[in-house]
Amino acid sequence: MADSKWMPRWFYQLASPRWCYQICGKLLPWFTVAALALLIGGTLWALIFAPADYQQGNSFRIIYLHVPSAILAQSCYMLMAVAGAIGLIWKMKVADMVAKACAPIGASLAVLALLTGAIWGKPTWGSWWVWDARLTSMLILFFLYLGVMALNSAIESESTAAQATAVLALVGLVNIPIIKYSVEWWNTLHQPATFKLTEKPAMPAEMWVPLLVMVIGFYAFFAVTLMMRLRNEILRRERRAGWVKELLLSK
Amino acid sequence: MSFNSFSEFLSMGGHGLYVWLSYGLGVIIILGNLIAPLQAGKRLRAQLTRRLIRESKGS
């Protein structure tokens, strides 16, 4: 775009689908190895070596999936909205594609957080679902993802779909902190801490270190799947470009 | 090592169902997120290559 002269060089490069495709291809093996190592190591640690919680017993081990997926679901939304904004303002195609690739990953992670939470809730609170602040705001985040995905699939023209989705994601982004605080406030008002989530400082190191490993592993895994989706999306949209034709025919 | 035997490990102190259900779901979702783009990518490449070959023959 003519009026974005002040953008640094790497930004331009990122904007080139071809460059982006190649750099993703180079990074993918490294991230895959890291993700696998961290996730498998973390899971073994979490399941076998970490001590049981004195209150919740072994059901506590669900935390090693639950918390990373919950954190990732939120980070993913932020990435999606930021990428959407970049696509909207600078008309950068790659950013649109990143935003589009984020939505299904984020939604699946939100599902994982919701399901593991629900499963955890049964032994801990005695019911699959309660209208608790965190649960409710996670459910709403999931709805936001659904909305973004539905809107994207409903619009046929790809550039229009990307723009519309970006607007929605941005509006949702403004709203996420508002939802979080309103829901938390609402809940503490009506239902004074019947069920308090375990607080972080209360955790000994042999419990939270594997958690940290899992969280980092989840980030690596997120990067892997995002890059894979992004590469597909680049290929699909740039199918008329010369370099894609060369690439495909060279194989 | 916080378990003394394998059966103890499986039962997770009575919470086996919940723990294994969660981890099962976790594995499914992680693998799904890896397999889905892999397969979509394969299909897409095959489809695009086929079209390219068709077009280059056609012209």
Added chain:
Amino acid sequence: MENLFCERDDRMLFEGLGFSVDAGEIVQIEGANGSGKTTLLRILSGLSRNYEGDIFWRGEPIDRVRDQFCRELLYFGHQPGVKALLTPEENLRWYCALHPSLDASRVAEALEQVGLAGFEDVPCHSLSAGQHRRVSLSRLYLSDAPLWILDEPFTAIDKRGVAAKEALIGRHIARGGSVILTTHQDLQGSSVVRSINLDRQGGH
């Protein structure tokens, strides 16, 4: 209007199309049903942004002078943009507020000229198909905008109505305006018509 230059690149419908419209000129876009006339007009008017290529208005890229361009444009699409629950007069008054190039003081006159005298305060849903479109067409009588983009303006209009509209377009041209239009009927009275045929273009 010195120079309007327009160049487009689109995959399916037309490729490498380029033309310019000068003051005092009528450009008629021709083509069979589905050949992309409406699509082209929507792109030219700035409604649709799904295109590749450049459009210039008075020598400037259109995105730079969007505001000025809107001020000087009158667009008439397939849908007449007439509210069935409002009367012709109410419909027009709103358009006058919306677009500075429309002269609110001549609404009654315009309605009379399109043959709707006596129907000013009938809600549009009890007008006939042709009268409905005439309500929207009466904007042409109010407009000072130099560029008119008209998509099949004569649909459902009777012969006398068509003749009157053609005369109006002729007068607009004479005043130095320009018109881009599509129609499946032949333009009869008008002289300075240049036509662009979309059927020749592209793979459709």
Added chain:
Amino acid sequence: MENLFCERDDRMLFEGLGFSVDAGEIVQIEGANGSGKTTLLRILSGLSRNYEGDIFWRGEPIDRVRDQFCRELLYFGHQPGVKALLTPEENLRWYCALHPSLDASRVAEALEQVGLAGFEDVPCHSLSAGQHRRVSLSRLYLSDAPLWILDEPFTAIDKRGVAAKEALIGRHIARGGSVILTTHQDLQGSSVVRSINLDRQGGH
């Protein structure tokens, strides 16, 4: 069809209008916008019952033979009756189920004849204005009904399309059918046209 006789009495639009349509005849209803053409056609087809007077079908008052009349009538109104969300083919299939005079086995052929081959499975909302109307018009190719009532069938259709439709009407007439239609364009090829002008009538 031996004898169709029709007589109407209405306050505002037309008074003492009376005409009959024979087999192999085209009757063109003429008149300016708002002169009552659509109103007349809706009355004739039995959609509107707000009239005074008598209409006969094959010599019988129409209310007596409503069922038979519906079976032998094809009506085409201002609104094309095409669902934007369905594909042309799905649209037509439903019409075939609705009306026994339409031949479901020829849907593909009819779509090809109106120039929509290749668009069978595109939802109608992404068709152009003319293509949209063509979907509805393709019912004419399917129909065995002796009487066609067509309200401005050529709107938004390009010239080649109009010629094809006129040829079709000609064939229908030759087979002994009859047609009542309105249009603001001139019928070119057709021979046996009798026209009835509503402008002369009534106080409008």
Added chain:
Amino acid sequence: MADLITQAASERAQIGPGGLFVATLRRDLMLSLRRKSELVNPLIFFLMVITLFPLGVSPEPGFLAQLAPGALWVAALLATLLSMDSLFRTDFDDGSLEQLLLSPQPLFIVVLAKVLAHWMLSGLALTLVAPVIAVMLFLPAEGMPGLMLSLLIGTPTLSLVGAIGAALTVGLKRGGVLISLLVLPLYIPVLIFGTSAVQAAVTGLPLGGYLALLGALLALGLALAPLAIGAALRISVSG
């Protein structure tokens, strides 16, 4: 010669009333399924109501359980009512309704098919998701059969009666009657018997009586409503 034409038509394999019924049902289902964005998609509405009540009223399980039977039935009723307007309006706007009235096939067939399609995507769909929603509202498990049976028998009546209102108001461009006001009084008996059935089921009382009453209302509706709808449509289009 003219008679030849007519004869040709009658010789062809004709699509009878049964075929028309199926074709209309398919068409209407297809239309609704393609237009997923339809605002008052009854299922979405249902889910919305269920999310909003805990947030708006109180998340307390005991209170929600008490609220559940009524809230579910009120939501079902509103969902039906809100989706009713579009039953004939889209057909009217695009001209299909005129074509429908000019068909020589019996009108009540098309009408019944349209109402059935509407019910399948509102009443039936609601009945099927009701258990899930009831769990989220902490309705006791004993109430489930009563809830599902009463919805299954009661909602078709809602669709039939609502269609009369929709047919009466379809031609109105301006002013006049409100479909809700026409229809709501007729809905009240269904609502009362329906919630009574659920409450009876929850408290373990026999609910056969309520279900029989709902069934009687349905039979009455099936017998009379199609005629009324057909007549109302003819009047609306002619006006």
Added chain:
Amino acid sequence: MADLITQAASERAQIGPGGLFVATLRRDLMLSLRRKSELVNPLIFFLMVITLFPLGVSPEPGFLAQLAPGALWVAALLATLLSMDSLFRTDFDDGSLEQLLLSPQPLFIVVLAKVLAHWMLSGLALTLVAPVIAVMLFLPAEGMPGLMLSLLIGTPTLSLVGAIGAALTVGLKRGGVLISLLVLPLYIPVLIFGTSAVQAAVTGLPLGGYLALLGALLALGLALAPLAIGAALRISVSG
């Protein structure tokens, strides 16, 4: 010569942005008032909900009083949401929206006028009838000011946010999205603060904090929503 034309236009007494705002407001109000038969007329919807709850759930005053704040706010929210879809859809269908986007006047003026018109016939109307309805649901008299104030400050935000969803979905003919799905998550904070304010008022707690929060949301909405709506409209029409 061409420049003469442009000059003529600029010499005439022009209708400025203020005039456009008033004209659009008048037009939208007129349209809604003429189309009285509109199904999702928020007031009718509100009244319906209030009639149905005592019938469907329980006529007990104590229970109803407890239900009232939430039910009123949920009804207000649903009424807004359901009437939202038509905000731009009718303009889109008949081509006025294209004209609107081609106007040289700032888009947010028209958008604000349309949202204001919508709010006057939904949120404002609801606020005005809310006391009557609250009495019918046995809401204690102490709750009234809280109810009215929270509705007055909260409902404009609902209209503003809903309009974003309406603008995003207006071009969609087929499939996919549900305006409700898009907008509902964004409504939750308003619902929570709104009902909290009413409940605080009923129990005699200070409600200034909640009202301030609702006001902050409104300010945020007023600042950002018109931009988002305008962008969304351009995107939708272009697609």
